Amino acid sequence: MSDVGSSATNTSLNSLMTRLRAGAPGGFPGLLALLLLLVTGFSVAVPGFASVGTLQSFMQQLPLLGLLSLAMVVPLITGGLNLAIIATTNQCVLLMVFVMRTLLPADPGGGTVLGVVLVAMLAGAALCLVVGLVTGALVAYTGVHPILVTLGTKSLIDGISIFLTRGQAQSGLPAEFARAGNAALFGVPVGFLVLIACGLLVGIVLRRTPFGISCTMIGSNVEATRYSAIDTRRVLVGVYTMSSLMCFVAALVSLAIFNSASADYAQSYLLVTILAAVLGGVDPFGGFGKVSGLMIALAILQVISSGFNQFGLSPYLTAAIWGLVLIAVMTVQTIRPHLGSLRRAR
Amino acid sequence: MTDPVPFLRLTGIGKRFGGVQALQNIDWDVRPGEVHCLVGENGCGKSTLIKTVAGVHPPTVGTIEIDGRPVLPLTPSRARALGIQVIFQDLSLFPNLTVAENVAIEGHLGHPERPVSYARLRGLAAAPLRPPDFTLDPEATVADLSVSERQIVAICRGLAAEARLIFMDEPTASLTRAEVNRLLAIVARLKADGIAVVFVSHRLDEVVEIAERVTVMRDGQKVGTWPVAAVDQRRIGNLMTGLDIxxxxxxxxxxxxxxxxxxxxxxxxxxxxxxxxxxxxxxxxxxxxxxxxxxxxxxxxxxxxxxxxxxxxxxxxxxxxxxxxxxxxxxxxxxxxxxxxxxxxxxxxxxxxxxxxxxxxxxxxxxxxxxxxxxxxxxxxxxxxxxxxxxxxxxxxxxxxxxxxxxxxxxxxxxxxxxxxxxxxxxxxxxxxxxxxxxxxxxxxxxxxxxxxxxxxxxxxxxxxxxxxxxxxxxxxxxxxxxxxxxxxxxxxxxxx
Amino acid sequence: MREGALRRLQRRPEVWLLAVIVLVGAILGVAAPGFLTLANIVDLLETYSVQAIMAMGLFVVLVSGGIDISFAATASVAQYVAVLLATRAGLAGPLAIGVGLLIGIGLGCLNAALIHFVRITSIIATIAMMSVTFSLLMYFSGGRSLYDLPEWWTDRVVFWQTESPNGDLTRITLPIVAMLVAALVTWLFMTRTPIGRQLYAMGGNPEAARRIGANIGMLQFVAYGYLGFMAAVGGLLQAHRVGESVPNAMYNTELSVLSAAVLGGASLSGGIGSVPGVLLGIVLLAMLQNGLNLLGVSSYFFQIVIGLTILISTSITVLSARKRRRHRNPSEPLGTPTLGATTQEPARV
Structure with missing residues (x-):
C-alpha cells in the first residue's frame, strides 16, 4: 500500500483545505472580497449607485437590522435562537410611545420633554430586561428548546401588543425625539454610530469576558461546560437578557426611524437576522461566530438590497434572494468537506 | 485441523475515522453455534468492530465472509438479513413504542405495502417473550421500563429477528447475578439452536463459564484468540492492558x-x-x-x-x-x-x-x-x-x-x-x-x-x-x-x- | 393488568384534553347561549377544517422528529398557482388540482432534501423556504387576489343537511368531509402501515432506527412530502370555501396549527402523538376562539392564548418527563449517549 505517499498528500490537501476554508464564504477575507465585488458590480451596473446618497441611506437603513442581528447572534452562539426579538422590539417601542403620549402635556417645555423621554426609555429598558430574564429563565430551567420557548414568547408578546393596540400603529411623538434620532455626527447618522458601538460592545463581551467564552463553550457542549464548574443556567439567562437589551437599543432606533410604533413593524427581518449571522460565519449549531463577520455579512445584504432597490426590483424579490443566499451558503458549507473527500479519494 | 467452516470470517479488516486508526488488520472468525468472548479495555476498538460487522461502519480495508461468501459492502439491513444481530450497549430501543413493537420492529422493514397487524406484532413478540425466561407486559411502553427490563426487550428483539449470530455489547454490566444467570440460561438455549453468541466485554466475566474461545483486542488490533481453558483471568488482564502487574x-x-x-x-x-x-x-x-x-x-x-x-x-x-x-x-x-x-x-x-x-x-x-x-x-x-x-x-x-x-x-x-x-x-x-x-x-x-x-x-x-x-x-x-x-x-x- | 390499562389511559394526553374540552364546552354553553347549537358547531368545524387538514400533515413531520414552519406558504403557493392555471389558462379541474397537489409535494420534498442532504436544522431550513416561497409568490402575484374562480371550484358540495325549526340551515359540506377523510387516512397511515411505524421509530430514536436499517432519507421525504401534500389540499379547499385566492390569506396560520398539534400531545422532540389528540387540539383552540368571540372578547386576545399554550404545554411536557426519569433509576445514563456510542461515532457525513 502507498500509505506513506497518501498520508503526505493528505496533509498537503488538508492545509490547502484550511486555506480554502478561510477564503470561502464564512471566512473573513472571503466575505470582504464578496462585499467589494458587490459594491463594484453595482457601481458599474447601476448608474448613480456609487454616490454619497447611497452611502447615507446605507448608514440609515443598516442600524435597525444590525441591532436585531446582534440580538440574534448571542443566543445563536450558544446553540439557541431568539425568535422573539422583533416582537420584543415592537412592544418596547409601543410602550415608549405610550409613556410619552400619556405623560407629555399639550405644550411642553424642553426640560419636560427630556424628562418624559428618559422615563419612557427607562420603562422600555425595564420591559426588555423582564422579557429577557423570563425567556432566559425558561430556556435555562425548563430545558425546553429555545426555539420553542421563544416561539411561545414571540406569540405571547405579539399577542399582547396586538390586543392592546387593536393592531393599529401608534404615533404622536415629541418632535425633539425624532430630530435627535435622525441627527448626524460628521455626516454619520447617530443610529449608525449606535450600531458600531453596540457591535464593538458585543464583540468584546463575546471574545474577552468569562461570560462570552462560556457562551461559545455552551454552544459546543452545554454539559461539558457545566461540568467545568460554569453556572450554565446563569450564563443562559444572561444570554437572553443581553439579547433582549439589544432589542431595547433596536427599539430606540426603530422609534427614530418610523416615528411611530406598531406590532407588525419589521417582522420580515426575523429571517434576515439569522441569514446575516449564518452568512457572517456564525455556526447555526452554536459554538462559533464573530461579530466582525456578522457586520460584513450585514453590509453585503444591505448592498444587495440597495442595489436591487435602485435597480427597480421589488423588495419581495430581495427577500426571496436573501432566503436563497442563506440556503446556498449552508449548502456550500455542507458540501465543502465532501468535495474535499472526493478529491482525496481520487 | 477439524475446524468447522466459520459462520463469520474477517480478513485484514481496517477502519479509519479521519485521522484515527480505529481498527487495524483484524483477522477473526466465529463458528456456528459458538459462544465467543471478545474482550479488551474500553476504547480498544471492540465497538467499532461490532459496528463494522453490523454494517453500520463499512471497513476501510479488508473482507468479511459469511458462510464462506464475501458479503461486502454491508448495510445494516443486509447484515440483519444475513442473520447478524447486535444488542448495543445503549440497547437501541425506541422508548416511545411498546415492548411488543420494539421486539417485532423489524417486521416493519422490507414490506412497506403490507398493513401493520398488531395481532401479528404481538404474535412475533410473544415467541421470545415467553415465560418463565421473560415476563414483561408486551403493551408496556419501553420508556417506563428499568434498565434490565430494557435489556430483555433488546435480547428478545434479536431472537425475534431469527438471528444466527448475536453480539451482546457489555450485556451484564447492569444486571444482578440472578439476571445474569437467566441470561446464561438463554444463551445455552441459543447455542443448542445453533445460534452463535459473541459477548463483548471490557473484562472476562461470568459469561466465561459457557464460552469456548476468547479473543483479546488492544489499541485497535487483535492480540490473539485462545480456547477459554488455555488462559486465566490474570493472563487475559495482561494481554488486555499490556501492563505488567x-x-x-x-x-x-x-x-x-x-x-x-x-x-x-x-x-x-x-x-x-x-x-x-x-x-x-x-x-x-x-x-x-x-x-x-x-x-x-x-x-x-x-x-x-x-x-x-x-x-x-x-x-x-x-x-x-x-x-x-x-x-x-x-x-x-x-x-x-x-x-x-x-x-x-x-x-x-x-x-x-x-x-x-x-x-x-x-x-x-x-x-x-x-x-x-x-x-x-x-x-x-x-x-x-x-x-x-x-x-x-x-x-x-x-x-x-x-x-x-x-x-x-x-x-x-x-x-x-x-x-x-x-x-x-x-x-x-x-x-x-x-x-x-x-x-x-x-x-x-x-x-x-x-x-x-x-x-x-x-x-x-x-x-x-x-x-x-x-x-x-x-x-x-x-x-x-x-x-x-x-x-x-x-x-x-x-x-x- | 386492568389496573395497568387504566393507568395507561390516564397518562394519555387525549383523555385530559377531552376532559378540558368538555369542561370548556360546558362553561361556554352556559355563558354564551349560541355556542352549543348544532349550527354553530358545524360552522366551527368547517371554519377549522383547513387548519385541521394541515395539522394532520404537520403531525406526521412532528412524529418523525422534525418541524416545519413553511407549510402555510406552501399551501398559498399551491392554491394560487392552481387558481391561476384554472382561471387564466383555463386548465381543466382535475388537471389544475393535480398541479396544485404536485406543487405541495414538491415543496415538501425540497424541505426534506435541505434537511436530509444539506443537513440544515429543520426549523432554519423551513423558515428559509417559507421566506423564499412566500416572497416569490408575493413578487410574481404582485399581491393581487384572484376572484374569478371557476364554478366547479366554488360550488358548495353538500353531503347532508338539516333545517332546525327556527330556520337555521346546518350543512355537512366538502371541507368537513375532507377533514374527516384526511384524519382517517393519516391515522391509518401512522398506525397501520410499516412506513408510519418507522416514522414513529425514527422520531423516538433516530440512531436506533438507522441501526435496524430504516431508510432515514426516504422517511424524511415521506414525512415532509406528506405535509406538503396536506398543505396543498388545505390550500385548495381554502379557495373552495372563500371563493377567492388571496396570496397572503394563510400567512401566519403556521403558529396556530403548530400549537394545536402540540396541545394535542404531539411531542416536539418527536415520536409521540396521535391523530385524535391533534384533532382535539384543533377543537379546543377553535372552541376558545369561537367562544371568546361569542363572549365579546376581542379576537386579538387569541394570539396571547396561543403563546401561553405553547409555553405551558412544552414546559409541562419537559418537566414531567424529567420528573419521571428521576423517579426511575438514578444511575441510568438516559438521554446522554453512552461512551461507546460517542467514542466510535465519526463526524456526521
Whole structure:
C-alpha cells in the first residue's frame, strides 16, 4: 500500500483545505472580497449607485437590522435562537410611545420633554430586561428548546401588543425625539454610530469576558461546560437578557426611524437576522461566530438590497434572494468537506 | 485441523475515522453455534468492530465472509438479513413504542405495502417473550421500563429477528447475578439452536463459564484468540492492558499524613447511603465496584453537583456546604468525569479555551476582560507541564489522541490548583503508553500533597495507582482494603461476587 | 393488568384534553347561549377544517422528529398557482388540482432534501423556504387576489343537511368531509402501515432506527412530502370555501396549527402523538376562539392564548418527563449517549 505517499498528500490537501476554508464564504477575507465585488458590480451596473446618497441611506437603513442581528447572534452562539426579538422590539417601542403620549402635556417645555423621554426609555429598558430574564429563565430551567420557548414568547408578546393596540400603529411623538434620532455626527447618522458601538460592545463581551467564552463553550457542549464548574443556567439567562437589551437599543432606533410604533413593524427581518449571522460565519449549531463577520455579512445584504432597490426590483424579490443566499451558503458549507473527500479519494 | 467452516470470517479488516486508526488488520472468525468472548479495555476498538460487522461502519480495508461468501459492502439491513444481530450497549430501543413493537420492529422493514397487524406484532413478540425466561407486559411502553427490563426487550428483539449470530455489547454490566444467570440460561438455549453468541466485554466475566474461545483486542488490533481453558483471568488482564502487574502495586501507608477530606455518613436517596471515609494529604484512594454501585453519584456529590441529603463533607477540618460545582472548585475539589468526550473536553473548541475554562474568573484583568496574553500563558504552561503533544494552542481538542485529550482535562483542573482531585475512570479509551503517563501524573500530584480519589472498575488500574481501596456495592461501602494485601484476582472476585 | 390499562389511559394526553374540552364546552354553553347549537358547531368545524387538514400533515413531520414552519406558504403557493392555471389558462379541474397537489409535494420534498442532504436544522431550513416561497409568490402575484374562480371550484358540495325549526340551515359540506377523510387516512397511515411505524421509530430514536436499517432519507421525504401534500389540499379547499385566492390569506396560520398539534400531545422532540389528540387540539383552540368571540372578547386576545399554550404545554411536557426519569433509576445514563456510542461515532457525513 502507498500509505506513506497518501498520508503526505493528505496533509498537503488538508492545509490547502484550511486555506480554502478561510477564503470561502464564512471566512473573513472571503466575505470582504464578496462585499467589494458587490459594491463594484453595482457601481458599474447601476448608474448613480456609487454616490454619497447611497452611502447615507446605507448608514440609515443598516442600524435597525444590525441591532436585531446582534440580538440574534448571542443566543445563536450558544446553540439557541431568539425568535422573539422583533416582537420584543415592537412592544418596547409601543410602550415608549405610550409613556410619552400619556405623560407629555399639550405644550411642553424642553426640560419636560427630556424628562418624559428618559422615563419612557427607562420603562422600555425595564420591559426588555423582564422579557429577557423570563425567556432566559425558561430556556435555562425548563430545558425546553429555545426555539420553542421563544416561539411561545414571540406569540405571547405579539399577542399582547396586538390586543392592546387593536393592531393599529401608534404615533404622536415629541418632535425633539425624532430630530435627535435622525441627527448626524460628521455626516454619520447617530443610529449608525449606535450600531458600531453596540457591535464593538458585543464583540468584546463575546471574545474577552468569562461570560462570552462560556457562551461559545455552551454552544459546543452545554454539559461539558457545566461540568467545568460554569453556572450554565446563569450564563443562559444572561444570554437572553443581553439579547433582549439589544432589542431595547433596536427599539430606540426603530422609534427614530418610523416615528411611530406598531406590532407588525419589521417582522420580515426575523429571517434576515439569522441569514446575516449564518452568512457572517456564525455556526447555526452554536459554538462559533464573530461579530466582525456578522457586520460584513450585514453590509453585503444591505448592498444587495440597495442595489436591487435602485435597480427597480421589488423588495419581495430581495427577500426571496436573501432566503436563497442563506440556503446556498449552508449548502456550500455542507458540501465543502465532501468535495474535499472526493478529491482525496481520487 | 477439524475446524468447522466459520459462520463469520474477517480478513485484514481496517477502519479509519479521519485521522484515527480505529481498527487495524483484524483477522477473526466465529463458528456456528459458538459462544465467543471478545474482550479488551474500553476504547480498544471492540465497538467499532461490532459496528463494522453490523454494517453500520463499512471497513476501510479488508473482507468479511459469511458462510464462506464475501458479503461486502454491508448495510445494516443486509447484515440483519444475513442473520447478524447486535444488542448495543445503549440497547437501541425506541422508548416511545411498546415492548411488543420494539421486539417485532423489524417486521416493519422490507414490506412497506403490507398493513401493520398488531395481532401479528404481538404474535412475533410473544415467541421470545415467553415465560418463565421473560415476563414483561408486551403493551408496556419501553420508556417506563428499568434498565434490565430494557435489556430483555433488546435480547428478545434479536431472537425475534431469527438471528444466527448475536453480539451482546457489555450485556451484564447492569444486571444482578440472578439476571445474569437467566441470561446464561438463554444463551445455552441459543447455542443448542445453533445460534452463535459473541459477548463483548471490557473484562472476562461470568459469561466465561459457557464460552469456548476468547479473543483479546488492544489499541485497535487483535492480540490473539485462545480456547477459554488455555488462559486465566490474570493472563487475559495482561494481554488486555499490556501492563505488567508484577511492578504495578504502589501502595504506601499514608495513615500518618494529615486528613484532607473527611466524609461522614453521607447519603442520597436511591444513590448511595452511609458513606464514610477519610482522604489524607498526598494519598491516592481507590473507589471500585460494579456499574451502578453509586461510585459516580458519590463523586458528583463531592463535586457539588448533587446535594447529599444526609451526612457531612469536611475539607481540612472545615465543613463544606456545596451548592454547585463552582463551590466545590473554589473549595479546592475537582472532578474528571468518566465520559471524557461528553463531559470532559469540548471537542470542537480550542485547546487553550478548554484548559482555561475552570479558571475564567481568575484570569480577568482590568475592566473584567481577559487579556489574550494571560489566556495563552496559562494554557501554554500546562501544556508544557503535562507534556501534551499539540500542534497549536488554537487547534480544536478533537484533533488530539485520547491520551492527550485526557491530559487537557487534567490540565483544566490542575490550573485551578485543587487540593482534592477526583478521577472517574481516568484512562478509558487511552492507549497503554499514555495510560502510564497519566498514572505518573497521579503519582506526581500525590507527592506534591494533592489528595486523589481514583474511581475505576479496572482492578489493574486501582493496583497501579492507589494506596487504599474502598469497595462499593449497592450505594454502600462494603469493605476497605489495601492493594498487595489482597491480590488483584481476589479483589476482582469480590467485586463481581 | 386492568389496573395497568387504566393507568395507561390516564397518562394519555387525549383523555385530559377531552376532559378540558368538555369542561370548556360546558362553561361556554352556559355563558354564551349560541355556542352549543348544532349550527354553530358545524360552522366551527368547517371554519377549522383547513387548519385541521394541515395539522394532520404537520403531525406526521412532528412524529418523525422534525418541524416545519413553511407549510402555510406552501399551501398559498399551491392554491394560487392552481387558481391561476384554472382561471387564466383555463386548465381543466382535475388537471389544475393535480398541479396544485404536485406543487405541495414538491415543496415538501425540497424541505426534506435541505434537511436530509444539506443537513440544515429543520426549523432554519423551513423558515428559509417559507421566506423564499412566500416572497416569490408575493413578487410574481404582485399581491393581487384572484376572484374569478371557476364554478366547479366554488360550488358548495353538500353531503347532508338539516333545517332546525327556527330556520337555521346546518350543512355537512366538502371541507368537513375532507377533514374527516384526511384524519382517517393519516391515522391509518401512522398506525397501520410499516412506513408510519418507522416514522414513529425514527422520531423516538433516530440512531436506533438507522441501526435496524430504516431508510432515514426516504422517511424524511415521506414525512415532509406528506405535509406538503396536506398543505396543498388545505390550500385548495381554502379557495373552495372563500371563493377567492388571496396570496397572503394563510400567512401566519403556521403558529396556530403548530400549537394545536402540540396541545394535542404531539411531542416536539418527536415520536409521540396521535391523530385524535391533534384533532382535539384543533377543537379546543377553535372552541376558545369561537367562544371568546361569542363572549365579546376581542379576537386579538387569541394570539396571547396561543403563546401561553405553547409555553405551558412544552414546559409541562419537559418537566414531567424529567420528573419521571428521576423517579426511575438514578444511575441510568438516559438521554446522554453512552461512551461507546460517542467514542466510535465519526463526524456526521
Amino acid at each position: 508484577e511492578h504495578a502495586v504502589v501502595a504506601r501507608d499514608m495513615s500518618a499524613a494529615a486528613p484532607l477530606l473527611e466524609v461522614r455518613s453521607l447519603g442520597r436517596e436511591g444513590e448511595y447511603a452511609d458513606v464514610s471515609f477519610t482522604l489524607r494529604r498526598g494519598e491516592v484512594l481507590g473507589i471500585t465496584g460494579l456499574l451502578g454501585a453509586g461510585r459516580t453519584e458519590l463523586a458528583l456529590s463531592l463535586f457539588g453537583m448533587a446535594r447529599p441529603e444526609r451526612g457531612t463533607i469536611a475539607l481540612e477540618g472545615k465543613l463544606l456546604d456545596l451548592r454547585s460545582n463552582r463551590d466545590a472548585v473554589d473549595a479546592g475539589i475537582a472532578y474528571v468525569s468518566e465520559d471524557r468526550l461528553g463531559l470532559g473536553v469540548i471537542l470542537k473548541q480550542s485547546i487553550a479555551d478548554n484548559i482555561i475554562l475552570a479558571e475564567l474568573q481568575n484570569l480577568r484583568g482590568p475592566l473584567g476582560l481577559i487579556p489574550n496574553g494571560r489566556r495563552k500563558a496559562l494554557a501554554a504552561e500546562w501544556v508544557k507541564r503535562l507534556a501534551i503533544k499539540i500542534s497549536g494552542l488554537d487547534k480544536p481538542v478533537g484533533t488530539l489522541s485520547g491520551g492527550n485529550q485526557q491530559r487537557v482535562v487534567l490540565a483544566k483542573w490542575l490550573a485551578a490548583r485543587p487540593k482534592v482531585l477526583i478521577l472517574d475512570s481516568p484512562t478509558v479509551g487511552v492507549d497503554i503508553k499514555n495510560k502510564k503517563g497519566i498514572y505518573d501524573v497521579v503519582a506526581e500530584l500525590a507527592n506534591a500533597g494533592v489528595g486523589i480519589i481514583v474511581i475505576s472498575d479496572e482492578v489493574l488500574e486501582i493496583f497501579a495507582t492507589c494506596d487504599r481501596v474502598l469497595h462499593m456495592r449497592g450505594g454502600r461501602i462494603l469493605e476497605e482494603t489495601v492493594p498487595g494485601i489482597l491480590s488483584e484476582h481476589q479483589l476482582e472476585e469480590r467485586i463481581y461476587a
